[in-house]
Amino acid sequence: MSRDMALPFGAAVALVVVLLDRALGLGILSALLTLLQLVMTPVGWVVALATPAAAALGAWKWLVYLLLVIAGGYGFRAAGQAMTGNAPFYRDMTLAVAVGYVFAAVVAIAVAYTYSISFSTAGGMPDSYFFFRLAIHGLAAAVVAAILFRQLGMWIGTPGSRKLFRQMPGTAAFGIFIILCYAIAAIFAAWIAPYGQEEVLAKANIIPLVSAEMGGDPGFPLGTDQIGRDIYSRLIYGAQNTVGIAFVTTILAFFLGVTGGFLAAVLQGWTDQVLSRLVDVLMAIPALIFSLLLITAAASLFKGSSLTVAMIVIIAVIDSTRVFRLARAVGMNIVVMDYIEAAKLRGERMSYLIFREVLPNAYAPLLAEFGLRFCFVFLTIAALSFLGLGIQPPLADWGTMVKDLGQFVNYAAFLPQYAMLPLLPAGAIALLTVAVNFVVDWMLHRSSGLKE
C-alpha cells in the first residue's frame, strides 16, 4: 500500500472500530480513554503546575497534553539540531522517537514529583502512596544490587566469565541476580526462614511493617495470616515448593518434548506422523482445563505427596507438546544439514545423532524456550494452587497464598499495609517471570549472533 493511502485507510479502520464499539457495547473506547487518562494524569500534574489554566480543561485535557508532548518532541529535536550543529543523531531522528524521549522525560519527572510528595501524608491518615513508594524502593534496591553484582562479576572469576559480565546488558544482570536470590532462598529456605511453613503461631492477623501500637510485631516483619502463620517464612518456603516443582516439571517436559521432537525430525515418515498426530490431539484440548480434569481424576487415586508427583507428570506431559513442536521444527532445519548426512553415512546410532549432532545445534532456541516454558509451568502451578488443585496445604505455595490472603485487598482504603499482603506472593511470581525473561532475551540475542 502506498503512503498516501495510509491516512484514509487508518481513518476508515478507526471509524469501523468506533461504530462496532457503539453497536455492540464493547466498551473498548471507554477503556482506552481510561487507560490514556491513567497514563496522562502524572503528565497532567506537571502541566498543571506550569499552567493552572490547563487544569480547568476538564475531560479534554488529555488531548491537550498529548499535543503538548508532541510539540515538545518537535521542539526537543529542533533544539538538539540547533545546539549540536545538526549532528547525525538529531538530524536523522524521526518525530516519533523525539516524542518518545520527551514522553519518557515527562513520566520520569512525574514519578519523581509523586515520590517527593509521597512522604507528606498527614499523621493518622491512610498512606495512599505506600505501594508506590515500596515499588520505587524495591526497584531501586534491585537495580543497585544488580549493578554491584555485575561489577563483582567483572572483578572476580576466570577471564572468560569476566568478559561475559562485561558484555552483559543491565537487564540480564538484573535477571541473573534475581534468579540467584530466588535459588538461594529456595535451597536454604530451612535456614533463612525464621519459622516453619506449617507452624501455627498464636498471633493471627498481625499487620506488617508497622510499629507495635498500630498492631504490628517486630518478630513478624511481614505479619501473619488468618490462622497465625508467619507470612515471611511461608514466602521463602514458597520459593522452594513452587519454583522447585516448576523446575522439575519443566525439565521433565523438555526431556519428553525434545526427545520426541528430534526423533520425529530425524526419522520422519511414520514416526513423525504418529508422534505429531498424538501431540495434535493433546494440544486440541485447552491446557488448563485438561490439566484440571486429569488432576481431579488423579486426586481420586493418589493422596498427599504422590498427588504432587502426579501433578508434575500431568503438567509435564501437557507442556511437552509445545516443546515437541519447537524441537521438531528446529530439528527439521538441522537434519537437512550435510553434517547429519555425513554422520548417517558413517553408520552412527540414533542416540548419537540426536544427542551429539542435533542437540548441540539446538541449544539456543531450546534454552530460550526453557525460560519461557518455565514461566508458563510456574504460572500454571500457581493457577492450579489458586484453584485448590495444585500444591496441597499446609505446604506453602505462592498461588495458594494469593488465594488465602486475597480478601485483604478490601482493606486497601484504610489499611494499605494490610492490603499489600496478597501482592507479595503475586509480586514474587511476577518478578521471577520478568527476571527469567530478561535472561532468556539476552541468551537469544547472544546465540543468534546479533552482536551490536
Added chain:
Amino acid sequence: MTDRDVLLEVRGLKLEGRSDETWTPIVNGVDLTLHKGEVLGLIGESGAGKSTVGLASMGFCRDGVRIAGGSVNFDGIDLVNASAATKRSLLGKRIAYVAQSAAASFNPAHKLIDQHTEAPVQHGVKSRAESEKDAIELYRKLRLPNPEEIGFRYPHQVSGGQLQRAMTAMAMSCRPDLIIFDEPTTALDVTTQIEVLASIRDIVDQFDTAAIYITHDLAVVAQMADRIKVLLKGDEVEEADTRTMLSAPKEDYTKSLWAVRSFQRPQKPAVQTGATSVIAVKNVTAAYGKTPVLFDVSFDIHEGRTVAVVGESGSGKSTTARCITGLLPPREGHIEFEGTALPLDYRKRSKDQLRQAQMIYQMADTALNPRKTIGELIGRPVEFYLGLRGREKRKRVEELLEQIELEPSQYINRLPSELSGGQKQRIGIARALAAEPRFIICDEVTSALDQLVAEGILKLLAKLQDELRLSYMFITHDLATVRAISDEVVVMKDGRVVEQGQKDDMFTPPHHPYTDLLLASVPEMDPDWLTNLLAQRGADNIGDAAVDKMT
C-alpha cells in the same frame, strides 16, 4: 574515458568492522574514480573487502561496519555525511544495487512486477501504470521469456537466471546513474551465467549506466569491465584498463591470480580393459517419489583415477552420488564395490562398506558440525571405524592434520567458525581420509572457494590420490576444474549420460552438441570472448535458450 564527467569519487576510504568489542580495520584507504557510463570491475578473494567497498560507495554500511575515514562523493553529494533523508532520495533512484542471490533478495510474498514498480512509484519518478509498462519493456530488453507475463509471477515461479535478470531490470527501473553488481552470476550455472552476463552488459550499454561490478571470477570481469581494480585484504593492489591488466599485470599478487587457471594434471594412461573397478555404477535408474531423475546411468571408477561428472544443476550429478552412497536406493540397477554388489540402502551396509566410500561436500559450512572442535570432527571417524581412543586417536588426528597441511597444535581445538573457507574444506577432506577409504565422492568441493584457494584444494587432492591410491568421483559444473584434475569425464544431462571418455578426448572435438555448448559457455580471459561468441552464435543460441532448443 577521462574526458567524461566524474560520477563517483571515493578518496581514502577506511572501513572498520566490529569484532569482540573492538573496531578492527577491514579496508585501509581505497581510492576509486568512476566516470559516467563506465564499468569498473572490483576483484579479490573473499575477505578482500570488495562487497564492503561496493556498499560503502552507496554510503551504506552493513551492521557492525562503519566508515572510519575518507570521503565518498557521488555527483557532488557527500554520501558519508549525508542525512538519512538525502540518502533515501538517492538510493533506488540514482544508485541501485544488484545482490548476489536474487532468490534471497526478492520478497517471496509479492509478484515480481509489484516489487519492480515500488521504487519508481515511491520516488515519484513514474506512475504505477507507466512503471509497469516500462518493466515489461525492460524484461524484453533483458531477453526474459514472455516479457508481458513474467512480471506477474512470484519469485519461486521463475528460474534463478531469470530472477537475476528480473533483479537487474528492477535496478534499472528508475534509470539510475550507478548500479552496483555484487557477484550477480556467482551462484549460477555456466550456461545460465552467460545469458545473464550478455543481458547485463547489453542493458548497461544501452542506458549508458555506470557500474561497479564485484566478482572473484577474472574471466567474468574481463567481459564486463572497462577498468579493473584488484583488492587484497582491504588494500588496493593495482588498477588498470581491462586489456592492460590482463596482458601485463604489474604486481605479483595479480600475476598469481592470473596464473591459477593454468593448473592442470597430465592425463593418466587409459585403464586396461578387464581391470576390476573400485566403484561401478551399473544401469542405475532412480526416482524421487514418482518423479524419475536418473535413467540407466553406468560408469566405472578405477583405482587411483578421478572421474569428473559434469552437468548443470538438475542434471542428476548429485543424485548419482546419493545412489552410490545409498541415501537414495535406485529403482533398477546396482552399485558394485570392487566387483561385489553393495546393498542399495546405506542402512543395510556394513560398517566396513560404509567406511570404504566417503564424501566431501560443497559447503564446508553445513558439512561440519559448528559445535564441534576440529579434533572432535576428525577424531570421530577415527574412533568409530578404527576403534582408536585417547592418545592413539589424538596422534592419528595430528597425522591427518599434517596430511592436509594444517599445523595440528594450532587447529586441533578450534571450532569450524574460526577457520577460513579453504581451511574448512581441508577439514572436510581430513574427515573423509580419517575413515581410510578407497573411494571419495567430491561434490562441488571447490565451487564455493576463491580461485587461489580452490587451486590449493585441487593440488592437495591430487597429492593425496598419488600417495594413497584413492579413487575420486568429482562432481562439478566448472570445466576448468575438470580440466585440472580429472582422468575421465562423464557428461550428464536430464538424468542421462550423454557422453563419457578420457579427458583429452573429451576436450578435443568432435563433441556431443551439449558438451560443445557447455565448453563454449565457460568464460575465457579474453575480453573479446563474449562479444565474439555473441557474434558467432547469436543471442538466441547461447545459454539456457540453446539448451531448451536441444530438448
